[in-house]
Structure formats: C-alpha cells, structure tokens
Amino acid sequence: MKSLLATLALTTALTLPGLAMARPVTLTTTLNSYGGDGAYLALYVTDASGAYMGSLWMAGTKSKYYEHLTDWYRATGGDTAQVNGITGASVGAGRTLEITLDLADALFDAGYTLHIDAAVEDMRDSPNEVAVPLTTAGAGTPVTGRRYIASFAYDM
Amino acid sequence: MIRALHRWPGLLALALVTVLSLSGAALSVFPAAERIAAPQAEAGMTVATLADRIQGAYPGVDQIRRAPSGRITAYWFDQGTPGAAVIDPATGQGAASADPNQTQRWLTNLHRSLFLGDGGRIAMAVGAAAMLGLSFSGVLLVTRRVGGWRNWFTRLRGPLAGRLHIEIARIAVVGLVLSSTTALWMTASTFDLLPGGGVPAMPVEVSGEAAFAPGQMPLLVETPVDELRELSFPYPADATDVFTLKTDQGTGYLDQGTGALLAWTDLTGWERVSETIYMLHTGQGAPTLGLVLGLMALGVPAMGVTGVVVWLAGRGGRPRIRGNQPAGRAETILLVGSEGGSTWGFAATLHAALSRAGQSVHAAPMSAFSPDRYTSARRIIVLAATYGDGDSPASAKGFLSRLATLDHAPGAPVAVLGFGDRSFPAYCAFAKAVSEAARAKGWSELLPLDTIDRQSPQDFARWGRGLGKVLGIDLELAHQPVLPATETLTLISRRDYGNEVQAPTAILRFALPKATLWQRLTGAAFARFTAGDLIGILPEGSPVPRLYSLASARRDGFVEIVVKKQPGGLCSGQLTALEPGQTVTAFLRRNPGFQPGRGKAPLILIGAGTGIGPLAGFVRGNSRRRPIHLFFGMRHPDSDFLYGEEMPVWQDEGHLVQLVTAVSRGARPHYVQDALRNEAAEVARLIKDGARVLVCGGRDMAAGVADALADILAPTGLSPAALKAEGRYVEDVY
Numbered sequence: 001m002k003s004l005l006a007t008l009a010l011t012t013a014l015t016l017p018g019l020a021m022a023r024p025v026t027l028t029t030t031l032n033s034y035g036g037d038g039a040y041l042a043l044y045v046t047d048a049s050g051a052y053m054g055s056l057w058m059a060g061t062k063s064k065y066y067e068h069l070t071d072w073y074r075a076t077g078g079d080t081a082q083v084n085g086i087t088g089a090s091v092g093a094g095r096t097l098e099i100t101l102d103l104a105d106a107l108f109d110a111g112y113t114l115h116i117d118a119a120v121e122d123m124r125d126s127p128n129e130v131a132v133p134l135t136t137a138g139a140g141t142p143v144t145g146r147r148y149i150a151s152f153a154y155d156m
Numbered sequence: 157m158i159r160a161l162h163r164w165p166g167l168l169a170l171a172l173v174t175v176l177s178l179s180g181a182a183l184s185v186f187p188a189a190e191r192i193a194a195p196q197a198e199a200g201m202t203v204a205t206l207a208d209r210i211q212g213a214y215p216g217v218d219q220i221r222r223a224p225s226g227r228i229t230a231y232w233f234d235q236g237t238p239g240a241a242v243i244d245p246a247t248g249q250g251a252a253s254a255d256p257n258q259t260q261r262w263l264t265n266l267h268r269s270l271f272l273g274d275g276g277r278i279a280m281a282v283g284a285a286a287m288l289g290l291s292f293s294g295v296l297l298v299t300r301r302v303g304g305w306r307n308w309f310t311r312l313r314g315p316l317a318g319r320l321h322i323e324i325a326r327i328a329v330v331g332l333v334l335s336s337t338t339a340l341w342m343t344a345s346t347f348d349l350l351p352g353g354g355v356p357a358m359p360v361e362v363s364g365e366a367a368f369a370p371g372q373m374p375l376l377v378e379t380p381v382d383e384l385r386e387l388s389f390p391y392p393a394d395a396t397d398v399f400t401l402k403t404d405q406g407t408g409y410l411d412q413g414t415g416a417l418l419a420w421t422d423l424t425g426w427e428r429v430s431e432t433i434y435m436l437h438t439g440q441g442a443p444t445l446g447l448v449l450g451l452m453a454l455g456v457p458a459m460g461v462t463g464v465v466v467w468l469a470g471r472g473g474r475p476r477i478r479g480n481q482p483a484g485r486a487e488t489i490l491l492v493g494s495e496g497g498s499t500w501g502f503a504a505t506l507h508a509a510l511s512r513a514g515q516s517v518h519a520a521p522m523s524a525f526s527p528d529r530y531t532s533a534r535r536i537i538v539l540a541a542t543y544g545d546g547d548s549p550a551s552a553k554g555f556l557s558r559l560a561t562l563d564h565a566p567g568a569p570v571a572v573l574g575f576g577d578r579s580f581p582a583y584c585a586f587a588k589a590v591s592e593a594a595r596a597k598g599w600s601e602l603l604p605l606d607t608i609d610r611q612s613p614q615d616f617a618r619w620g621r622g623l624g625k626v627l628g629i630d631l632e633l634a635h636q637p638v639l640p641a642t643e644t645l646t647l648i649s650r651r652d653y654g655n656e657v658q659a660p661t662a663i664l665r666f667a668l669p670k671a672t673l674w675q676r677l678t679g680a681a682f683a684r685f686t687a688g689d690l691i692g693i694l695p696e697g698s699p700v701p702r703l704y705s706l707a708s709a710r711r712d713g714f715v716e717i718v719v720k721k722q723p724g725g726l727c728s729g730q731l732t733a734l735e736p737g738q739t740v741t742a743f744l745r746r747n748p749g750f751q752p753g754r755g756k757a758p759l760i761l762i763g764a765g766t767g768i769g770p771l772a773g774f775v776r777g778n779s780r781r782r783p784i785h786l787f788f789g790m791r792h793p794d795s796d797f798l799y800g801e802e803m804p805v806w807q808d809e810g811h812l813v814q815l816v817t818a819v820s821r822g823a824r825p826h827y828v829q830d831a832l833r834n835e836a837a838e839v840a841r842l843i844k845d846g847a848r849v850l851v852c853g854g855r856d857m858a859a860g861v862a863d864a865l866a867d868i869l870a871p872t873g874l875s876p877a878a879l880k881a882e883g884r885y886v887e888d889v890y
Contacts, residue, residue: 126238
C-alpha cells in the first residue's frame with residue numbers, strides 16, 4: 001500500500017495561465033493477481049485531441065524498461081525529464097498504488113483524458129490499459145483495466 | 157599476499173557466491189528446455205506468413221513476440237478479453253500457455269536480487285565481483301603452484317581437498333570469469349550506467365488508410381521469422397497508428413494503409429554488445445553454452461567446501477608455540493618457511509625439545525628474518541618447505557632477497573633443514589636455494605643441508621640427534637604430525653626370508669580391520685587403500701610412527717607389508733618378532749604420488765629388497781593385464797627372493813610380462829641397475845612408447861637406477877628429470 005503526497009509538478013503544458021486554482025486528488029490503482037513480477041505503470045494526461053499534456057506518476061525506476069510503456073514512450077520519446085520527481089517503485093501483483101496530487105481545476109470537465117500504460121517483465125505490454133475522461137461527475141467511479149488493473153478511481 | 161587476497165574474500169563471499177552459482181546453475185536449464193519444447197518455425201518462413209496465420213487464428217492479435225529460443229508468443233484481445241498463447245508457427249494456433257514459469261521467475265529474482273530489490277541487486281553484483289576477483293587470484297595461485305601457464309593441466313599431488321579445489325577451478329574458471337563479467341555488465345546496464353539505444357520518432361505523416369494486410373507488406377515479406385523480435389499491430393479503429401516491427405537489426409514503423417516503411421532505426425553498437433552479453437550470461441539464444449556455464453557454476457559450492465577444508469587444515473596444522481623468547485634474548489633462532497603449516501608443527505617440536513634442554517629459543521617466519529635483532533644468537537636454524545616448482549613458501553617471502561642485500565653474513569652459524577616430497581622433481585628446491593645463498597654469502601655452517609621426506613618423523617629424529625651432537629645435548633625429537641586415528645591390526649600369517657644372507661625379512665599379512673559405516677562412506681582409514689599407500693606403525697616404547705609401503709589393496713582382503721629387521725631397529729624388531737594372532741597399532745596414510753595410474757601404458761617397476769612390497773602389490777592387482785616389466789634386486793635367490801612363489805603364477809595369469817632379477821651375492825655381484833643396463837634397448841623402447849616407471853627401495857639403489865636410466869635414455873633425448881616432470885617417473889625411497 002503506497003500513500004504518497006506529491007505536488008503536481010507537471011510540464012508547462014498543464015500549467016496554463018488561469019489554472020491557478022487546484023485541489024488534492026487521490027488516484028487509487030489496484031492490480032489483479034496476474035502472476036508476474038512488479039508492474040511498471042505510467043499515469044499521464046492527454047487533451048481532447050489526444051495530444052500528450054503531461055505525466056502524473058511513473059511507477060518503476062529503471063528507465064531502460066520505459067519503452068515497454070508503449071504509448072507513453074511514443075508520446076514523450078522516452079524523456080525521463082517528464083517524470084522527474086514523480087517516480088516511485090513498481091507495483092506488485094495484487095497490490096494497490098495510491099497517490100495524492102494537487103490537480104488544476106481546469107483539467108476537469110474540459111475534455112482531458114487520464115491514461116495508464118502498464119508493462120510486466122516477460123508478459124504482454126499493455127498500453128492504454130486504462131483511459132478515463134477527467135470529469136467531476138466521474139470522480140469516485142472505479143473502472144477496470146484491460147489486463148493488469150483490477151480497478152482504478154480518482155477521488156476529489 | 158595473493159593467497160590472503162584469495163582466502164579472505166573467498167570466505168567472506170562464500171554464502172553469496174554459493175547462492176549465485178546454485179541459482180544460476182538451476183536457471184541454465186530453462187533456455188535448453190524452452191528450445192526443445194518450443195514449436196519452431198520452418199526454415200525460410202517470413203514474418204508476413206507468420207502474421208497472416210496468427211491473424212487468421214486470432215483476429216484481435218495486437219502483438220507477436222519471438223524469444224531467442226524460437227518460441228513465438230501472440231497476445232490478442234477477443235471482445236475486450238485479453239488472451240495470450242505460445243504459437244505453433246505452422247498453423248498460427250496456440251500450442252501452450254504463455255504464462256511465465258513461476259519456478260523460473262522465483263529463481264531469477266533470487267539470482268539477481270535475493271528478493272531485496274535494488275539493494276539485493278547491488279549485493280549480488282558484489283558477489284559477482286568477488287567471484288571475478290577470486291577467479292583472478294586463483295589463476296595466479298594455480299599458475300604459481302604448477303610452475304607456469306604451460307603446466308596448467310599438469311598432474312597434481314598433495315592432499316585431496318587441495319587437489320579437488322584446483323581440479324575444479326582450472327576447468328570452471330573460464331565459465332566463472334565469463335558469467336561474473338557479464339553479470340557486472342548487466343547490473344551496470346540495469347542501473348543505467350551504460351548508454352542505451354532508442355526507437356525512431358513516431359512518424360507524423362501517415363496515409364490515414366487502414367486494412368492493408370500484414371501478409372502483403374514488403375518489409376514483412378522480406379524479413380525471415382528468425383530475425384523477428386516483436387511485431388505490434390495498430391489499435392483497431394485508429395487510422396493514425398502504425399505497425400511496429402523490431403528485429404535483430406533495429407526498429408521500424410509500417411503504415412497500416414499502404415504497408416510502406418515510415419521510419420527505421422538500427423540497433424546501436426552498445427545495444428548489440430549488451431544483447432550479446434545478455435545471451436552469454438543467460439544462455440537465451442545459446443542454450444548449450446548456458447548448460448556448460450551452469451555446470452561450471454556448480455563447481456563454486458564444491459570449491460567453497462574444499463577451500464574451507466584447505467583453510468582449516470592449514471590453520472589446524474600450525475600449532476601454538478609456547479614460551480617463545482624475544483628475538484634479542486634467544487640463543488637459538490628458528491626460522492620457519494611453511495606453506496600449509498605442517499613445517500610449523502616440526503618447528504614447535506624442535507622449539508619444545510630445545511627449550512626443555514635449557515635453551516632459549518625464538519621462532520619466527522622466515523619472512524621476518526632480521527639478523528641485526530639477533531644480538532644473543534649462537535645459532536640460526538632454518539626449517540624450509542618448498543612451494544610448487546621450487547618457489548619460496550608463503551611464510552618465507554622475501555627471505556632470499558633480504559639475505560642477498562646483507563653487508564655480511566650473520567655471525568651465528570646456520571643449519572638448513574628442507575621439507576619436501578621426493579616424488580616432486582623440485583624436491584626441497586627452496587631449502588637448497590637457501591643453503592646455496594648462505595654459502596655464497598660466506599655464512600658459516602652449523603650442520604650441512606639435510607632434508608625430510610614427506611614429513612617423515614624418522615628423518616626428523618635422525619636430524620635431531622645430529623643437531624644434539626653438535627650442541628652437546630641429548631636431543632630426542634619425537635614429532636607427531638597430527639596423528640590420524642589408529643586401528644589395531646592382527647597378524648594372520650608371516651613368511652620369512654633372508655636369514656641365510658644376514659637380511660632377515662618377513663612378509664607380514666594382517667587381517668582387514670572392520671570399517672565403520674562412516675569410514676566406508678567416506679573411504680577413510682582402512683576402508684579404502686591400494687598398494688603403494690603407506691601404513692604408519694606405532695611401535696611400543698616410542699611415540700614416533702614408522703611408515704611402511706603397503707603390498708596389498710583393500711580388495712585383496714588383507715593388509716600386507718614387507719619388513720626387514722634393521723640392526724637395533726625398534727619397530728622392525730617388534731614387527732619381525734610378531735607371531736600370528738598378535739597385534740600392532742597402525743594408521744593409514746594415502747600416497748597418491750606413488751601409483752601406477754590409469755591407462756594401458758606399460759609399467760616398468762624397479763625395486764630391491766623390501767622395495768618389492770608395493771610393486772608386488774601392483775602386479776597382484778593387475779587383473780586388466782597391463783604390460784608390467786619388473787626389475788627386482790635381491791641378495792640370493794635361495795634366501796631372499798621375496799614373492800618368489802607367486803611370480804610364476806602371476807606370469808602365467810598375464811599379470812606380469814617380464815621378470816628380470818639381479819643377484820648381488822655371488823662371484824659377480826649384480827645389482828638392479830645393472831639388470832636395467834642389460835635390457836637397455838627394451839627399456840628405452842618401452843619408455844619412448846609411454847611407459848611409466850616406478851622405483852621403490854633404498855636411497856642408494858634409487859640413485860643408481862636414476863643414473864642407469866639417464867644413460868639408457870640419453871640417445872632418445874629423454875631424461876629421468878623430464879619424465880619426473882611429466883609424472884611418468886616416480887620414486888618411493890627410504
């Protein structure tokens with residue numbers, strides 16, 4: 001069980017003028033028992049057109065494995081500066097990752113989507129494991145991932 | 157120095173390298189098993205065909221991977237449910253589960269990180285570094301011991317644990333160096349200490365079309381399955397996405413609408429090196445190499461055990477010296493050059509005996525030689541073993557160079573006593589070097605150079621009496637080199653010879669003592685012995701054991717020795733007076749240096765008098781009918797023809813090809829070396845054809861035989877010394 005408090009230190013793309021208001025958001029990701037080693041997870045946000053806006057969290061510290069988080073890697077070119085200071089340990093099968101961040105109000109109900117890419121050693125790469133629109137109404141509603149994530153929810 | 161660098165890191169890292177090597181050896185089996193189990197693609201099959209077949213079987217396929225073993229795995233989604241299987245490339249259908257093997261996963265995590273994350277990875281890397289360091293220090297030690305690179309695979313002598321340690325090491329070291337170096341590289345790569353590669357940037361321009369069948373794409377049609385690493389399909393219903401192809405060569409993107417190659421990046425040099433190293437370490441893609449490395453890794457725990465035994469034996473062999481006097485006050489300085497520690501045992505005995513006789517004695521390693529501190533010294537005694545091919549032993553480092561740089565020799569006279577094994581060509585070579593250096597320096601001599609063969613307590617006691625005479629004291633050196641557990645042997649029969657020629661000799665046959673289960677399991681004591689091994693007899697009235705060569709092997713069912721009654725000899729007197737039913741106290745000492753060895757090469761056995769004992773044992777045990785030529789010297793055939801009754805039988809049975817006797821009493825005295833010269837042509841031919849020579853008997857006879865052989869072999873370009881170095885000429889002399 002991981003509980004972390006991190007101030008959102010997103011890239012300039014997310015710190016647009018007028019986004020001064022922010023609130024703490026808790027992201028809870030629970031993995032299923034997939035029977036493999038710890039999973040690498042990349043949590044990031046795209047805008048309405050699908051363009052990469054910035055990263056929220058990277059679970060997994062060895063950058064040489066980031067290429068298996070296929071979509072995140074393509075969007076960022078594998079730039080580790082994107083996850084500087086917001087990187088933690090990989091998440092074991094059946095475990096829960098809980099992160100609390102200060103997210104800008106303007107990210108909600110504005111067409112932004114939160115994505116999670118997942119990868120496990122010697123198992124399939126799972127880009128876009130989870131893709132949920134960021135809306136105030138959707139907060140607290142758990143969704144299921146495609147392969148490794150049993151449930152994901154964001155709470156405000 | 158190197159020895160300490162080998163010993164202490166070895167003991168410290170023992171647990172770590174044992175876990176590393178055992179888990180590594182277990183893991184080495186998986187690539188081979190996977191290679192055998194995985195359905196392989198037929199030769200020349202292309203990625204296009206493979207992708208076509210798999211897409212036919214699993215329309216929702218989104219990734220195909222090929223492992224270096226040739227195993228192909230496909231991943232797909234079927235109405236949102238993920239699926240995966242190992243694929244039979246002939247059909248595109250699933251053939252087995254794609255789930256990771258849990259045993260392999262557990263072993264892998266143990267092997268690389270002890271389940272401790274990054275801290276564990278660093279610990280295991282330290283283990284790998286220790287293994288590499290031990291390999292290098294071990295190579296230096298072995299090279300020094302065998303006397304150079306060219307003798308890397310030479311025959312070894314000495315205690316079993318030490319021999320096993322080196323036997324394993326000199327084969328396994330190649331694999332251990334490879335495995336540990338690649339392990340360090342992989343750790344560095346994991347911690348991002350090495351440059352990596354990259355994938356090409358996502359193409360901006362795509363056709364926007366979809367539904368071009370991968371089976372038609374030119375690059376996939378060109379690429380054989382053997383080169384495939386991974387093929388990823390575009391997301392369904394995302395026209396901007398692309399096919400991603402990874403091969404042995406690099407990574408590229410293919411347009412899903414046209415099949416055209418949009419971008420390509422070759423693997424970098426670093427990536428290629430890293431992949432080769434990964435293959436060398438894991439055996440993924442080189443399963444046979446993996447198995448070989450795994451086998452070699454199994455040598456590590458074995459070397460750990462034998463290494464600890466060698467270390468304990470060395471420690472146990474060095475006794476504490478009580479009442480050691482300071483160097484400045486001692487009349488007698490004892491300088492000890494010991495490798496394994498056994499020479500220290502002799503020094504302790506000498507120290508105690510001299511101290512009892514009222515002397516003040518200072519004992520120190522030869523490496524601590526500092527003559528200016530010996531202000532009260534009246535004499536200096538050097539006890540020197542030899543390491544390997546004439547090198548100085550561990551505790552004598554620097555002695556010769558320090559002696560050479562002295563302005564003048566020390567005032568107190570010196571006596572040098574060498575310790576060695578006569579079966580080595582460089583017998584007591586270091587002691588001889590010390591003695592010569594002392595003479596060259598003009599150092600006055602207390603006693604001439606003498607030598608002790610194979611820790612013989614008799615030799616040492618004899619030398620001690622000589623020393624006592626010079627010092628004017630009665631010096632009885634009763635040295636017991638860590639006495640093994642003794643057994644009681646009961647005489648069952650005796651045959652007497654030689655009374656008429658004033659050489660009363662007896663062949664004594666004892667019953668086999670009952671071996672305990674433990675002795676049978678470990679081959680200890682009399683549970684395992686062969687002719688040529690030694691038996692130590694403890695005579696009544698003396699703590700010093702006497703060694704005799706065995707004339708029988710365990711499977712003969714009895715213990716047999718040949719003993720000549722020495723004038724005034726305590727032990728030989730008691731033995732030759734022994735009647736059946738009476739007992740002696742004895743222990744067994746192995747003598748692996750004096751054995752005929754395996755193989756079919758002819759044997760030339762040369763012996764005189766009681767020296768016939770082990771040779772007769774070899775002939776008796778020669779059930780495989782190896783050609784044996786026996787040269788036997790006696791005094792008179794009617795009196796001391798030992799084993800004279802058996803010889804014709806052995807010849808009839810084919811155990812013995814040729815028997816040549818020499819008789820020394822008579823009108824024309826004839827010795828065994830004369831018999832050899834008479835057969836010179838035959839002897840030279842046999843030796844040229846690879847025969848082994850074993851000589852057993854008195855020292856003078858052995859010297860005479862060596863001279864005769866030198867003459868006989870001169871025309872062939874061979875020499876007894878060269879044969880000795882090869883291990884083809886061995887002596888057991890007394």
